[in-house]
Amino acid sequence: MKKFEVGHVYFDQYACDHETLSTIKIIKxxxxxVVFERNGKTRRAKLYEDSNGEYIIPDHxxxxxVYRAERELLDEEPEQPATAPVEQEQPAAADNTIRFPADRAVAAQAPATGYAVAHTLVDYTMREMVLAIFDKSGLRAKELDFxxxxTDRASSVAR
Structure with missing residues (x-):
């Protein structure tokens, strides 16, 4: 059975917005x-147990x-496969390019000024929005909105 541990961070999703996480850190x-810290404020909550482990309901x-001990927030980096070459991060200002994720079809690099950025960004955004219509996009709704x-900002700068 999972139990809350001091110093660990746990999360829950809001009922109305599953893309937003709320986190707590167990103090004592x-x-x-348990005494926990959330949004800079320290509070105490009664512990409950069920077949999945401990949980708390700080608000009524x-x-x-509902924060559950099984929903611990881990700060681990995903492991890279041993056969994949590891690229070294270069500052974006060094070569003045915008790099899109490698797993996307858009592999083009554009200079960070003028119409080239807006054009590449518009193409990428439109492709992701069309994919989102058919539930094929890897982006969440908030990421698409951003x-x-x-894209709108880049387009207005390029004009």
Whole structure:
């Protein structure tokens, strides 16, 4: 059975927005309660148990977050396969290019000034939005919204 541990960070998703995470850090615990920090404020909550482990419900309203010990936030980097070459990160200002993720079809690099950026960004954004219509995009709704805003800004700068 999973238990809350001091110093560890746990998360839950909001009922109305599953893309946003709420996190808590366990400061102290007793057999019946935990003291946690959330958004810079320290609070205490009663511990409950079920077949999956411990959980707390710090707020009491219909869509309140329920933090479970099994939902620990890990800060681990995904492991790279041994056969894949490891590229060294270069600062973006050094070569003045925009790099898109390698797993995307857009592999073009464009100079970071003028129409070339806006054109490449517009192509990439439109492709992702069309893929999102058919649930084939790897981006979340908030990422698409940000990409659309960035594209609009880049387009207006390029004009």
């Amino acid at each position: 615990r007793t057999p019946k309660t 309203y219909s869509m309140a977050c 990409l659309a805003a960035l």
